[in-house]
Amino acid sequence: MATVDLQLPPTAHGYDIRIEPGLLDSLGEMVREVAPHHKAALIVDEAIEVDVGKPAAKSLQNEGFETTVAVMTPTEKKKTLGTVRSLYEVLLEARIERRSPVIALGGGITGDTAGFVAASYLRGVPFIQCPTTLLAMVDASVGGKTGVNTTHGKNLIGAFHQPHRVIIDVSTLESLPERELRCGLAECVKHGVIRDPGLFTWIGEHADRILQLDHGTLVELVERNVRIKAAVVEEDEKESGVRAHLNFGHTFAHAIEAASAYGRIKHGEAVALGMVAATRMAIAMKICHPSLEHQVVDLLEALGLPTWEDDLPVTALLMKVMAIDKKVADSRIRFVLPTKLGEVIITSDPTPELVAEAWDSLRVDPRA
Numbered sequence: 001m002a003t004v005d006l007q008l009p010p011t012a013h014g015y016d017i018r019i020e021p022g023l024l025d026s027l028g029e030m031v032r033e034v035a036p037h038h039k040a041a042l043i044v045d046e047a048i049e050v051d052v053g054k055p056a057a058k059s060l061q062n063e064g065f066e067t068t069v070a071v072m073t074p075t076e077k078k079k080t081l082g083t084v085r086s087l088y089e090v091l092l093e094a095r096i097e098r099r100s101p102v103i104a105l106g107g108g109i110t111g112d113t114a115g116f117v118a119a120s121y122l123r124g125v126p127f128i129q130c131p132t133t134l135l136a137m138v139d140a141s142v143g144g145k146t147g148v149n150t151t152h153g154k155n156l157i158g159a160f161h162q163p164h165r166v167i168i169d170v171s172t173l174e175s176l177p178e179r180e181l182r183c184g185l186a187e188c189v190k191h192g193v194i195r196d197p198g199l200f201t202w203i204g205e206h207a208d209r210i211l212q213l214d215h216g217t218l219v220e221l222v223e224r225n226v227r228i229k230a231a232v233v234e235e236d237e238k239e240s241g242v243r244a245h246l247n248f249g250h251t252f253a254h255a256i257e258a259a260s261a262y263g264r265i266k267h268g269e270a271v272a273l274g275m276v277a278a279t280r281m282a283i284a285m286k287i288c289h290p291s292l293e294h295q296v297v298d299l300l301e302a303l304g305l306p307t308w309e310d311d312l313p314v315t316a317l318l319m320k321v322m323a324i325d326k327k328v329a330d331s332r333i334r335f336v337l338p339t340k341l342g343e344v345i346i347t348s349d350p351t352p353e354l355v356a357e358a359w360d361s362l363r364v365d366p367r368a
């Protein structure tokens with residue numbers, strides 16, 4: 001089994017991230033080790049309720065947890081305080097207590113929403129992440145960001161609430177639609193650009209094995225990404241500095257998602273578009289060699305991710321929504337821009353004209 005330890009300062013707690021196919025068979029045991037109690041709440045993604053949720057609930061029951069199951073529909077439109085409120089009701093009805101673990105089983109939407117429930121219910125209960133999408137395995141389940149969307153923007157309401165353990169069973173990816181698998185690869189490319197040129201190259205070389213769901217390759221992919229994310233979170237848990245590097249591409253991505261009313265463009269796809277726009281902006285500012293654009297575009301295209309989109313909301317709307325980004329400081333948008341493969345900086349230098357140009361460039365097929 002691959003294990004990554006994430007260590008936090010003494011006031012917070014560290015935790016381990018376990019990666020292996022078949023790990024959910026011993027879910028009950030692994031939850032008991034870090035959050036022993038006689039009750040548990042399992043919040044499960046409706047897509048996997050029967051095939052993964054039911055055996056998971058059984059495993060918890062076999063380990064002595066009186067288990068309450070809540071099923072959620074994971075869409076960005078429903079990643080809201082309304083859903084959080086209905087989950088509180090389920091937990092209250094079941095008399096879930098302060099020491100009862102809340103377990104998220106699903107993709108990033110389920111994890112972010114259930115995590116915010118765990119952060120706020122009774123002022124915070126133990127939380128376990130069991131991600132079942134590639135995106136949640138390599139990114140969303142690690143690091144303690146939890147929260148929900150508003151019409152103003154993505155993840156604007158939330159809390160940092162670190163999980164007690166992250167349990168990654170890569171065999172759950174067998175039922176994941178290929179489009180979702182590709183979305184997860186967008187966050188992997190992000191990790192390569194911000195920290196690890198070797199990973200960037202490795203992803204391109206192993207794309208076929210990844211898409212064929214070769215277990216060994218998947219474990220290596222997840223472990224390499226989780227190591228990068230854990231190292232950044234250990235350095236800056238609450239995003240007062242370098243953690244913002246994990247937001248590369250997201251200033252654009254979140255604006256696309258919110259301005260299009262959380263419609264047809266998925267988070268991973270929006271991140272792919274956002275990374276292209278941010279890279280172009282860095283090149284226009286002459287802080288990065290022009291060849292990086294081709295490297296990023298070529299890899300994203302090879303992975304079947306979008307690098308342009310002719311049906312984006314109008315630029316004026318995207319710019320307006322972008323101004324509500326959480327990284328805004330003193331009313332200035334802060335961008336994460338690459339300086340070379342493996343390195344990024346945070347800057348508020350881009351002029352509105354440069355930002356608008358980057359948006360407009362996304363409407364044009366780079367191959368045309």
Ligand SMILES: NC(=O)c1ccc[n+]([C@@H]2O[C@H](COP(=O)([O-])OP(=O)(O)OC[C@H]3O[C@@H](n4cnc5c(N)ncnc54)[C@H](O)[C@@H]3O)[C@@H](O)[C@H]2O)c1
Binds near residue numbers: 076136140155173267
């Ligand atoms: N907290 C963080 O650090 C962090 C990091 C990255 C992304 N996010 C958030 O994560 C969300 C995106 O997560 P996502 O891409 O996992 O999306 P998601 O949760 O919507 O899952 C994608 C789709 O896959 C389905 N699904 C999940 N597991 C499945 C399986 N094993 N088999 C078949 N279908 C399955 C879901 O029902 C859903 O339709 C966004 O809201 C984003 O903001 C959070």
Ligand SMILES: O=C(O)C(=O)C[C@@H](O)[C@H](O)[C@H](O)COP(=O)(O)O
Binds near residue numbers: 155243244247250326
């Ligand atoms: O963990 C982080 O920090 C990230 O930025 C990871 C991102 O992939 C993720 O989408 C995150 O939710 C974005 O953070 P936000 O604070 O802008 O919501």
Ligand SMILES: [Zn+2]
Binds near residue numbers: 139187250267271
């Ligand atoms: Zn993301």
